[in-house]
Amino acid sequence: MFAVDVASRLIHVLTAIVLLGGSTFMLLVVLPTLQSSDEATRSKIASGLRGIWKRYVHAGIALFLISGFYNYFKAMPQHKGDGLYHALIGTKIILALAVFFLASALVGRSAAFEGMRTNSSKWLTILCLLGIIIVAMSSFVKIRGIP
Ligand code: HEM
Numbered sequence: 001m002f003a004v005d006v007a008s009r010l011i012h013v014l015t016a017i018v019l020l021g022g023s024t025f026m027l028l029v030v031l032p033t034l035q036s037s038d039e040a041t042r043s044k045i046a047s048g049l050r051g052i053w054k055r056y057v058h059a060g061i062a063l064f065l066i067s068g069f070y071n072y073f074k075a076m077p078q079h080k081g082d083g084l085y086h087a088l089i090g091t092k093i094i095l096a097l098a099v100f101f102l103a104s105a106l107v108g109r110s111a112a113f114e115g116m117r118t119n120s121s122k123w124l125t126i127l128c129l130l131g132i133i134i135v136a137m138s139s140f141v142k143i144r145g146i147p
Helices: 002-035 039-079 084-106 111-118 120-144
Strands: none
Touching: 002 039, 002 120, 039 084, 039 111, 084 111, 111 120
């Protein structure tokens, strides 16, 4: 199972790099660049970007869930009675679900979330901040190890 453990960690960390890195690039570089374009150009480029980025978002959510639950079920027996571990990982999973919702709404087509897409810099900021909190919690849990 050693190879599967390594593959699962690699997939989890690479997915975090690609999705959080891509979202941060979108927030800090792409959106400010689009601000200087006219409305027609902006919406053409934004919908082109969304169409491509959506594939990575959907694949990334699937990879996060598969590798994350694998990591979780592997770690559980080592953390029996470790309340802090379960509190942190439980909170992390709930925050990750919120991030998945925001990411899906921002690349989706549902009319219900059009308001979020119009105000994408606000929601992308929240998504990136939640992503950083999740990485911080995961890093703490990893370095703290098995008490
Ligand atoms: C936004 C989504 C997520 C991000 C950015 C994220 C990020 C990370 C990072 C950076 C690590 C540390 C990896 C390492 O150093 O080995 C980690 C570990 C982990 N993640 Fe995630 N993750 C996400 C979603 C999930 C989900 C959905 C689950 C569970 C369903 C999950 C479960 C875990 C577990 C169990 C660990 C190992 C913790 C330990 O050391 O015991 N993650 N995650």
